[in-house]
Amino acid sequence: MSKTVEFFFDFGSPAAYLAYSQLPRIAEQSGAELVWRPFLLGGVFQATGNRSPVEVPAKGAYMLADLARFAERYGVTYRHNPHFPINTLMLMRGAVALQMHQPDRFGPYVDAVFKAIWVDGRNMNDPSVVGAVLHEAGLDAGKLVALCGQQDVKDRLKAVTQEAVERGVFGAPTMFVAGRMYWGQDRLDFVREALSSN
Amino acid sequence: MSKTVEFFFDFGSPAAYLAYSQLPRIAEQSGAELVWRPFLLGGVFQATGNRSPVEVPAKGAYMLADLARFAERYGVTYRHNPHFPINTLMLMRGAVALQMHQPDRFGPYVDAVFKAIWVDGRNMNDPSVVGAVLHEAGLDAGKLVALCGQQDVKDRLKAVTQEAVERGVFGAPTMFVAGRMYWGQDRLDFVREALSSN
Numbered sequence: 565m566s567k568t569v570e571f572f573f574d575f576g577s578p579a580a581y582l583a584y585s586q587l588p589r590i591a592e593q594s595g596a597e598l599v600w601r602p603f604l605l606g607g608v609f610q611a612t613g614n615r616s617p618v619e620v621p622a623k624g625a626y627m628l629a630d631l632a633r634f635a636e637r638y639g640v641t642y643r644h645n646p647h648f649p650i651n652t653l654m655l656m657r658g659a660v661a662l663q664m665h666q667p668d669r670f671g672p673y674v675d676a677v678f679k680a681i682w683v684d685g686r687n688m689n690d691p692s693v694v695g696a697v698l699h700e701a702g703l704d705a706g707k708l709v710a711l712c713g714q715q716d717v718k719d720r721l722k723a724v725t726q727e728a729v730e731r732g733v734f735g736a737p738t739m740f741v742a743g744r745m746y747w748g749q750d751r752l753d754f755v756r757e758a759l760s761s762n
Numbered sequence: 763m764s765k766t767v768e769f770f771f772d773f774g775s776p777a778a779y780l781a782y783s784q785l786p787r788i789a790e791q792s793g794a795e796l797v798w799r800p801f802l803l804g805g806v807f808q809a810t811g812n813r814s815p816v817e818v819p820a821k822g823a824y825m826l827a828d829l830a831r832f833a834e835r836y837g838v839t840y841r842h843n844p845h846f847p848i849n850t851l852m853l854m855r856g857a858v859a860l861q862m863h864q865p866d867r868f869g870p871y872v873d874a875v876f877k878a879i880w881v882d883g884r885n886m887n888d889p890s891v892v893g894a895v896l897h898e899a900g901l902d903a904g905k906l907v908a909l910c911g912q913q914d915v916k917d918r919l920k921a922v923t924q925e926a927v928e929r930g931v932f933g934a935p936t937m938f939v940a941g942r943m944y945w946g947q948d949r950l951d952f953v954r955e956a957l958s959s960n
Contacts, residue, residue, distance in 0.1 A: 622932040
């Protein structure tokens with residue numbers, strides 16, 4: 565019986581970055597398929613009434629320490645982005661566009677964008693920086709910008725975001741295994757358990 | 763070198779109940795002293811701008827599933843209280859009163875109140891139910907009510923709540939080990955690590 569884990573992510577979430585750093589290996593070790601679900605976290609916040617933890621200053625400060633502890637536990641590089649929060653509308657459209665129209669470029673794009681934000685501290689609010697990051701990753705920025713302007717891409721991102729809300733998502737990252745929802749990179753152990761149970 | 767773990771808790775938090783179910787054993791196994799810090803979560807919410815997860819319906823629904831998963835992992839009984847949220851002002855004053863004036867009664871009181879709310883589903887908003895629960899636990903409800911009216915008790919609860927805010931607390935439960943803060947029953951593994959490191 566083959567299992568799947570759906571991964572709802574937004575590049576702007578540092579917790580989504582940490583989950584991204586672990587989930588492919590967890591899926592592989594479980595013999596499960598990882599289904600990438602790029603969505604727009606801002607849209608989910610708007611629809612659910614949830615908000616970023618950084619809107620409570622004490623919570624935002626703690627979150628930085630907490631993420632650093634998990635990064636250390638995972639053995640991955642994580643640096644809080646000095647330009648946070650990042651407006652990820654175009655970045656998420658880019659992910660959807662490649663999934664739909666150039667699926668072989670999706671992986672390199674996801675790697676490049678997560679690394680630019682959460683390892684290299686680059687300002688992905690700035691289109692010229694985004695262009696440089698894509699170029700460095702061997703991606704065709706001009707072509708991607710054109711794809712992001714297509715209606716089918718815009719509609720798809722909206723639809724996935726709406727689907728997330730309808731399924732109970734209120735934050736990022738969110739994983740689904742066998743109809744059960746898991747919120748947060750700190751629930752990856754439950755995801756692993758769910759994938760290994762029969 | 764002896765270690766301590768401070769435990770900021772409010773009876774009204776189901777996550778604090780789950781932490782309470784595990785922390786004494788974690789402290790004991792680590793040879794650490796557990797320092798009980800009853801505080802008023804509502805006061806912390808007011809001071810920090812944080813709010814209960816249940817104020818976002820999707821988050822509240824998920825929280826119930828999440829708590830049940832941890833209860834199963836811990837092997838403890840947990841049932842969401844049908845009278846939630848509980849106004850815990852008097853209950854937290856009771857904890858502080860016993861800590862100050864009858865410390866040998868503090869443990870039985872904490873056990874009785876947590877069990878009444880998160881195992882037996884009783885309505886601890888109702889003073890007559892509180893009286894019955896205390897009586898069943900062999901505690902003198904009349905004497906406790908009198909203690910709760912004392913100014914030193916009221917002041918002490920306010921002072922601990924204020925101290926929590928000043929140290930960065932924004933939710934419950936919150937633990938401190940060696941000056942580092944850990945929020946949530948889902949961070950007990952980090953608390954355990956902190957207590958076992960040298």
